[in-house]
Amino acid sequence: xxxxxxxxxxxxxxxxxxxxxxxxxxxxxxxxxxxxxxxxxxxxxxxxxxxxxxxxxxxxxxxxxxxxxxxxxxxxxxxxxxxxxxxxxxxxxxxxxxxxxxxxxxxxxxxxxxxxxxxxxxxxxxxxxxxxxxxxxxxxxxxxxxxxxxxxxxxxxxxxxxxxxxxxxxxxxxxxxxxxxxxxxxxxxxxxxxxxxxxxxxxxxxxxxxxxxxxxxxxxxxxxxxxxxxxxxxxxxxxxxxxxxxxxxxxxxxxxxxxxxxxxxxxxxxxxxxxxxxxxxxxxxxxxxxxxxxxxxxxxxxxxxxxxxxxxxxxxxxxxxxxxxxxxxxxxxxxxxxxxxxxxxxxxxxxxxxxxxxxxxxxxxxxxxxxxxxxxxxxxxxxxxxxxxxxxxxxxxxxxxxxxxxxxxxxxxxxxxxxxxxxxxxxxxxxxxxxxxxxxxxxxxxxxxxxxxxxxxxx
Numbered sequence: 392x393x394x395x396x397x398x399x400x401x402x403x404x405x406x407x408x409x410x411x412x413x414x415x416x417x418x419x420x421x422x423x424x425x426x427x428x429x430x431x432x433x434x435x436x437x438x439x440x441x442x443x444x445x446x447x448x449x450x451x452x453x454x455x456x457x458x459x460x461x462x463x464x465x466x467x468x469x470x471x472x473x474x475x476x477x478x479x480x481x482x483x484x485x486x487x488x489x490x491x492x493x494x495x496x497x498x499x500x501x502x503x504x505x506x507x508x509x510x511x512x513x514x515x516x517x518x519x520x521x522x523x524x525x526x527x528x529x530x531x532x533x534x535x536x537x538x539x540x541x542x543x544x545x546x547x548x549x550x551x552x553x554x555x556x557x558x559x560x561x562x563x564x565x566x567x568x569x570x571x572x573x574x575x576x577x578x579x580x581x582x583x584x585x586x587x588x589x590x591x592x593x594x595x596x597x598x599x600x601x602x603x604x605x606x607x608x609x610x611x612x613x614x615x616x617x618x619x620x621x622x623x624x625x626x627x628x629x630x631x632x633x634x635x636x637x638x639x640x641x642x643x644x645x646x647x648x649x650x651x652x653x654x655x656x657x658x659x660x661x662x663x664x665x666x667x668x669x670x671x672x673x674x675x676x677x678x679x680x681x682x683x684x685x686x687x688x689x690x691x692x693x694x695x696x697x698x699x700x701x702x703x704x705x706x707x708x709x710x711x712x713x714x715x716x717x718x719x720x721x722x723x724x725x726x727x728x729x730x731x732x733x734x735x736x737x738x739x740x741x742x743x744x745x746x747x748x749x750x751x752x753x754x755x756x757x758x759x760x761x762x763x764x765x766x767x768x769x770x771x772x773x774x775x776x777x778x779x780x781x782x783x784x785x786x787x788x789x790x791x792x793x794x795x796x797x798x799x800x801x802x803x804x805x806x807x808x809x810x811x812x813x814x815x816x817x818x819x820x821x822x823x824x825x826x827x828x829x830x831x832x833x834x835x836x837x838x839x840x841x842x843x844x845x846x847x848x849x850x
Contacts, residue, residue, distance in 0.1 A: 394435070394486050394488060395437055396438070396487075397474055398490045399473045401464040403444075404612070411446070413611070413612075418624060419646070420666055422453060427490055430490075430499050434502060436488070437485070438458070439458055440477040440480060440481070441462065442462045442463075442464050442476055442477055443464070444465070444467055460480055462480070468574070469581035470556065470580075471585060474487075474489060474569060478562075478569060483562050483563050486509045488558070489560070493610050495620060501602055502557075509560055511597065512555075512587055514600065515553055515608045520540075522540050523553035525538050525547050528552075533599075534599040535588070536584070536585075537554040537584035539577070539578070539582060555608040564586070564590060568589045572586065572589075625645065632651065635655075637655075637657045640661045644662050646663070648665065648667075649669065650667075650668050650669070655673050655674075657674070658676045660677060660678050664683070666683070669685065671683075675688050675691065676694070678693075678698070679696050682701075683699075684700065685702045686717075687705065688709075689706040690707045691708045692708060695711065695715070697712065698716070702720065703720070703721035703735075709723050709726065715732070716735070721739075724739075727745070728747060730748050731749070733748065733751075734750075738755045739756045741784070742759040744759060745762050748765035750765065750767045751769065754780065758782060761784070762786075762787050764787075764790035764792065767793075770793060770795045780796045782804075785803050788800075792808065792809065800812075804821075805822065806822045
């Protein structure tokens with residue numbers, strides 16, 4: 392049977408105390424709704440219907456895609472009313488999976504079990520079920536219905552099994568029951584779980600499947616719950632990494648805000664952050680407090696403490712940092728070395744080349760075996776355009792040199808320390824550009840001169 396997904400994302404989220412729609416608040420650097428969409432897409436539905444209301448333009452702008460059908464709920468009159476808005480676009484022969492834009496931690500495997508048993512409700516057992524609708528079962532443990540917390544008796548409130556609101560339901564039954572849902576309840580809303588009681592009354596067997604982990608069905612209503620969800624997400628990522636053969640100095644101090652793929656025998660120290668798509672080869676060692684974003688790191692490379700790597704490619708057996716910053720477009724060949732307080736941007740560093748200290752290399756191409764001395768900068772910007780610096784194999788750049796692009800230094804070329812180089816240096820040549828040195832005899836510092844002047848005035 393075909394699967395269609397309906398995601399309810401129309402609520403304002405007043406407890407977030409924010410102008411941003413609740414479903415756009417970030418979890419692991421992605422909007423809450425983006426996590427729900429990712430799980431839904433793993434199920435390969437024919438369509439995904441997203442019911443929006445508050446901040447609808449912002450939501451669409453942030454997450455619009457070809458596989459999404461946007462449905463407006465002009466008035467938020469309850470969950471049954473929200474699903475009813477999507478029904479005209481749903482095939483009557485399909486199974487409908489109903490999800491929520493503020494429940495971001497559901498696994499696709501859990502949802503598959505629900506779909507296979509439709510009509511079915513996902514439930515969870517909580518230590519503190521306060522505020523949740525309770526699941527009512529008969530003497531044979533079969534589902535009878537759901538009662539909202541505000542409508543429940545004292546006895547019913549002692550039930551710890553709660554309604555998550557996540558349903559898998561035949562579209563034909565939804566089309567029959569949804570228009571008949573009433574709002575005779577404490578909130579005056581049209582509740583989706585009422586379709587469960589209707590189905591049971593008509594003799595349908597409705598499965599009630601418990602989630603393995605209560606955290607999986609956690610809804611986000613305020614910033615405290617958002618922080619709790621971050622903790623769960625972080626723990627999941629840490630477990631997955633360690634299962635894959637990665638060593639973590641402290642599983643509680645790693646943040647994966649995207650996709651992190653690691654080879655075996657990788658070591659990650661504390662307080663490292665991974666954003667976007669990051670791939671790390673076998674045997675890599677990452678020091679503490681590093682940030683890696685949209686990058687690849689080759690086998691046996693060392694990333695030392697406090698280093699930032701952004702949209703870059705790092706080869707095998709490289710050394711980066713500490714306190715290094717690789718900006719977008721940086722490519723390090725195997726064996727390259729980037730040292731402390733070095734910044735690169737749109738730079739290709741050849742095999743075995745070294746930029747070890749306090750330098751900036753931007754819009755540059757370095758061959759193999761190049762050595763860049765401390766304090767060197769490539770002057771790549773003239774105020775209007777960017778220009779390129781090219782250094783051939785085995786070039787040596789002395790400390791505190793300024794390379795004014797566009798500039799070529801040929802293979803085996805040397806630049807003397809302290810030079811400002813504005814013209815190309817041919818291969819195997821020495822480029823020197825310094826003011827002539829003068830030595831002034833019996834030089835006095837300003838302080839010495841001031842003391843002498845005071846002594847003379849005192850006489």
